[in-house]
Amino acid sequence: MNQVPVAEGIFTWPADDPQLIGGRCTDCGLVTFPTQSSCPRCSSTGMTEHLLARRGRLWAWTTQSFPPPSPPYKGAVGAEFQPFAVGYVELGGEVKVETRLTTADPDELEIGMPMELAITPFGTAEDGGEIMTFAFTPAVDEAGQ
Amino acid sequence: MDDVAIVGVGLHPFGRFPGVTGIQMGAVATRAALADAGVEWRDIQFAFGGSYEVDNPDAVVSLLGLTGIPFTDVYNGCATAASALTQAANTIRLGDYDLGIAIGMDKHLPGAFSADPEQYACPSWYGDLGHFITTKFFGMKINKYMHDHGISAQTLAKVAAKSYRNGALNPNAFRRKPLTEEQILESAMLNHPLTHYMFCSPDEGAAAVVLCRADRARNYTDTPIYLRASTVRTRRLGAFEVHSPWLPIEETEGPTVDASRAAYEMAGIGPEDVDVIQLQDTDAGAEVIHLAENGFCKDGDQEALVADGALEIGGALPTNTDGGLIANGEPIGASGLRQIHEVVLQLRGTAGERQVPGSPKVGYTQLYGAPGTAGVSIVSR
Numbered sequence: 001m002n003q004v005p006v007a008e009g010i011f012t013w014p015a016d017d018p019q020l021i022g023g024r025c026t027d028c029g030l031v032t033f034p035t036q037s038s039c040p041r042c043s044s045t046g047m048t049e050h051l052l053a054r055r056g057r058l059w060a061w062t063t064q065s066f067p068p069p070s071p072p073y074k075g076a077v078g079a080e081f082q083p084f085a086v087g088y089v090e091l092g093g094e095v096k097v098e099t100r101l102t103t104a105d106p107d108e109l110e111i112g113m114p115m116e117l118a119i120t121p122f123g124t125a126e127d128g129g130e131i132m133t134f135a136f137t138p139a140v141d142e143a144g145q
Numbered sequence: 146m147d148d149v150a151i152v153g154v155g156l157h158p159f160g161r162f163p164g165v166t167g168i169q170m171g172a173v174a175t176r177a178a179l180a181d182a183g184v185e186w187r188d189i190q191f192a193f194g195g196s197y198e199v200d201n202p203d204a205v206v207s208l209l210g211l212t213g214i215p216f217t218d219v220y221n222g223c224a225t226a227a228s229a230l231t232q233a234a235n236t237i238r239l240g241d242y243d244l245g246i247a248i249g250m251d252k253h254l255p256g257a258f259s260a261d262p263e264q265y266a267c268p269s270w271y272g273d274l275g276h277f278i279t280t281k282f283f284g285m286k287i288n289k290y291m292h293d294h295g296i297s298a299q300t301l302a303k304v305a306a307k308s309y310r311n312g313a314l315n316p317n318a319f320r321r322k323p324l325t326e327e328q329i330l331e332s333a334m335l336n337h338p339l340t341h342y343m344f345c346s347p348d349e350g351a352a353a354v355v356l357c358r359a360d361r362a363r364n365y366t367d368t369p370i371y372l373r374a375s376t377v378r379t380r381r382l383g384a385f386e387v388h389s390p391w392l393p394i395e396e397t398e399g400p401t402v403d404a405s406r407a408a409y410e411m412a413g414i415g416p417e418d419v420d421v422i423q424l425q426d427t428d429a430g431a432e433v434i435h436l437a438e439n440g441f442c443k444d445g446d447q448e449a450l451v452a453d454g455a456l457e458i459g460g461a462l463p464t465n466t467d468g469g470l471i472a473n474g475e476p477i478g479a480s481g482l483r484q485i486h487e488v489v490l491q492l493r494g495t496a497g498e499r500q501v502p503g504s505p506k507v508g509y510t511q512l513y514g515a516p517g518t519a520g521v522s523i524v525s526r
Contacts, residue, residue: 006270006273006274007268010268010270030393032391033391034268034390040382041382059289060286060288060289060385061285061288062281062284062285062337062338062339063281063334063336063337064275064336065333065334065335065336065337066333068257068259068276068277068278068281069256069257069258069259069278071261072259072261072262072269072272073272073273073277073278074274075273075275084275085337086276086281086285087285088285090394093394094394095393095394096391096393096394098276098390098392100275106337111289111292122274
């Protein structure tokens, strides 16, 4: 099936090891996600693309048990709606990214747990293709825990 | 500061009113505030009007009288009413006018608020994916706060149950039926750990506040309430805020803390002096967090304070005595002026069944909302 990203320029894909595409301020070093044209810390307009770490730790999370208002939400609503979880994952000591999580089970989510980037199906495009999004999934950390 | 006084407050009840427009509710609240102050609309020298849904709150003059006064509309998210009040007070301080009014009105559809993410400087995909919704921010914030500071879900239920109890004592409230902690905990889980009955709802209503130069206050009332401080602040980098696709590693306190500190300094009053408190309880967790953010306790102390009944009308920190947003709902433009209405009644000693005992002297109100804006007001007898 034809697969398309939910938006261009937010993750490298297709790729063996996809990465989120952030921005980095050339003056103060602040890292943002996604890229933006100016720095919200020092107001500089010198921003460059900066690929983010694929792994990190869960900083905060909740579940979304009812369909968000549509528009703007473009996922399935009504009987087709699948509850999902969202959270912030801290990546490489550089930035915390808000993201869907691949499990919506509160028993499987814990602040501080290791997480890894995954590119997952989100919905169906108008041409029948599959819309792909970034998400984070529980991972085994470097210490094997 | 003690240069501005509140001499009249008025409310259109909060709830659902089919067939009544937001503008009409604004006129009802205004007439109630004018009557409370003992003045006529033609005496009012300037006005500020706040609303989210009503494009031009100043159109209320069609229902009140076309007197030609300067009437400025403000919109500032959930801090809209605090902004209208602050601007009205500052207009009196400038010395050009002696008597003015702040009016708030709104009429929202049921369900969570929605908007175009790009109007909030967010990418459109953020909305496509379902991130552009405020309720999940509040879920994440209290979930993390509970993890960090040892707050239980039972405490959230106790806070919500208190709001419904207080709402039952308030004839102007939207939700007037007491709910048990079990009913609250067992209602549908919306954003873990927040259940349906732990959230407020967008609804309809209006409120108005008449202000004057403090040295003229006794011309209008025997019980002037002085506006000692009114502040608005926005988020700094590192605050954990709604509608944020990312956050920096560095962490800082939110705009409520900044607005609160500025208000205490302006008023020359500390949290230990406050007798009655109105906090933004978009959800029960927000009330818990805001207790600490406004200086009324340390992070984590809420667990014991709530268990001991400190937030009850007869407690040490009477909070959301009229049922707060949970029992009143949130017509954005009016919500903060509803808080002022409540603390004015409490300080006058006319709050009826929900009157805080002991002749309260100092009242405190706080608003918080998207995209990271807070407002705080402090009033005293």
